[in-house]
Amino acid sequence: MRKVRLADVAAVAGVSMKTVSNVVHDYPHVTPEMRRKVQQAIDELGYKPNLTARRLATGKTGMIALAIPEIDHPYFSELSRYIAEEASARGYRVLVEQTLSNPAAERAVLNDREAGVVDGVIFHPVSMNSMEVARLKRDVPVVLLGESTMPVTADHVMIDNVVAAQEGVAHLLAQGRRRIAFLGVVEGDVTGSTDQRLLGYQQGLVDARMPLDPRLILSVTDFTPEESARAVREALEAGLGLDGLVCRDDRFATGALYALRTAGVRVPEDVAVVGWDDTELGRWATPTLTSIAPDKRELAATALQLLGERIDGYQGIGRHRIVSHSLIVRESAPVAAAVLSS
Incomplete structure (x- = not known):
């Protein structure tokens, strides 16, 4: 099939090529009726703007990159959706890139691999430390996500993990729990989130x-529910007498729920469980999971706002933004749950 041209859209819409170009480039002076007419022609013909031509004309591609450790991690999947929605509302399309926490892949993100393809990058580093991020020269605007310490020169959006973990512990203590475990410390973990959540606990x-x-700080060898289930099972077999659990994420919490259920331990009557991230995993777990919930919508909107300002020319010092979080109380650790006497 012949590639649809700008002239084809103009002919179907009954307008000039200049008008079509104005709509494609989202110029504000186009009337709503004219925009509707051109968009209808674009949809009808399946016209796709030439990104190279757009970059030459405006200096922008209308695309941003989102670089995350794991596409299939429930938290990152949900966050990606919010970022895509917020980006679309601002006229951007999103290119998603998975780094798998590989140092070389993370460095490539900041070494301008996306230069000329995207206008900016939202990046969640895991393996790179603050000094590495600061030393890399980059021309594409970047906003960082995550809990690791980041340089003052970079824009960075996160929640306060220490305070959030403290709140999770306080919730369990308020329900009468006195043997609260942390699940868990991961062998070889290079993320900043585990350390901050453990500190808060x-x-x-x-x-x-x-x-x-x-002994109540449980160790695991990787980030899987299978490993968290093993750690909880061994804690029970060792007779640690735990009556509460704060988990580093919902995947760990679902593994814990499985281990407790198969051991005949009642949740929340015997052990109350708090997860982290408030993902779909926990909302449909049995019992449903009390979870620390980062405001993913606010996080996405804040990251897009900072990135948009960088794309538009902001050259100032890095902005560090703390977004809100909450504790979503469900069946695994409800208020005033019954506590068995020891």
Whole structure:
């Protein structure tokens, strides 16, 4: 089939090629009726703007990249949707790139692999530390996500993981839980999130003047529900007597729920469980999962706002934004759940 041209759209819409170009480039002075007419012709013909030509004409491609560690991780899947929706509302399309936390892949993101293809990048680094990020020279605007410490020169959006973990612990303590475990510390973990969530868990116990029992910090070898289930099963077999769990994410929490159920331990009566990320996994778990919920919509909107300002020419020092979070209380750790006497 012959490629649809700008002239074809103009002919079907009954307007000039200049008018079609104005609509494609989203110029504000086009009337709503004219925009509707041209868009109808574009949809009818399946016209796809030439990104190279658009870049030459405007200096922009109308595309941004989203670089995340894992596409199939429930949290990143849901966050990607919000970012795509917020980007679309701002006239951008999103190119999603998976790094698998590989250092070379992460460096490539900041070494301008996307230069000339996208106008900016939203990037969640895992393996790269603050100094590596600061040293890399880049021409494409970047906004960073995640819990790792980032340089003051970079825009960075995150939640306060330490405070959120403290709130999770406080919720369990308020329900009478006194043997609260943290699930878990991951062997070889290079993410900043686990360390911050563990710190918040410990600080929450210290705030309540509860003893810190290192045996209640459960270790796993990787980030799978299978590993979290094994860790909980071994804790039960060791007789640790835990009555609450704060989990580093919902995947760990679902593994914990499975291990507790198969061991005949009741949730929440015997052990109350708090997850993290408030993903679809937890909303449909049995029982449904109480979870610390980053405001993914606010996170996406904030990242897009900062990136848009960079694309439009902002050259100032990096902005660090803390977005809101909440504790979504469900069946696994409800308010005033019954607690068995020990």
